[in-house]
Amino acid sequence: MTRAFLLPISLLLVGLFGAGAQIAAGSPGSAAVYLLVLVPLAGLFSPLAFPRSIGAAEAQRRSAADGRPIVYWRAGCTYCLRLRIRLGREARRLHWVDIWRDPAGAAAVRAVTGGDETVPTVVVAGRAHVNPDPRWVRGQLP
Missing domain, CATH: 3.40.30.10 (Glutaredoxin)
Structure with missing residues (x-):
């Protein structure tokens, strides 16, 4: 079961770290784009879809x-x-x-x-x- 969630969790973590880096750089708009793209992608590639x-x-x-x-x-x-x-x-x-x-x-x-x-x-x-x-x-x- 962990193998099934490996890609979605990876996408979610990349989105969170990318958004955090953008916020730290003073670009909240870019952080929102990271989250708006990668969080739904993580959901689509999970077994929950x-x-x-x-x-x-x-x-x-x-x-x-x-x-x-x-x-x-x-x-x-x-x-x-x-x-x-x-x-x-x-x-x-x-x-x-x-x-x-x-x-x-x-x-x-x-x-x-x-x-x-x-x-x-x-x-x-x-x-x-x-x-x-x-x-x-x-x-x-x-």
């Missing part, structure tokens, strides 16, 4: 029952963030599995990508799609 993750086994069970796609993702992945943002509110209708929190999810991704942990990997009706177009994913929702 994604719907709540479940385990791979639970996601497969739920997907079999309701037909909704499974998204395997990890924090800090820009392609996962792109998918999440472009899906908007529809993202809640998918089953999200964080491969850094669930070893079974990581193993499922490695099984379909030839040993790599390439995310986002979206599984629809048992068929995996690596880094699919968000419009296509939205079209797969029941």
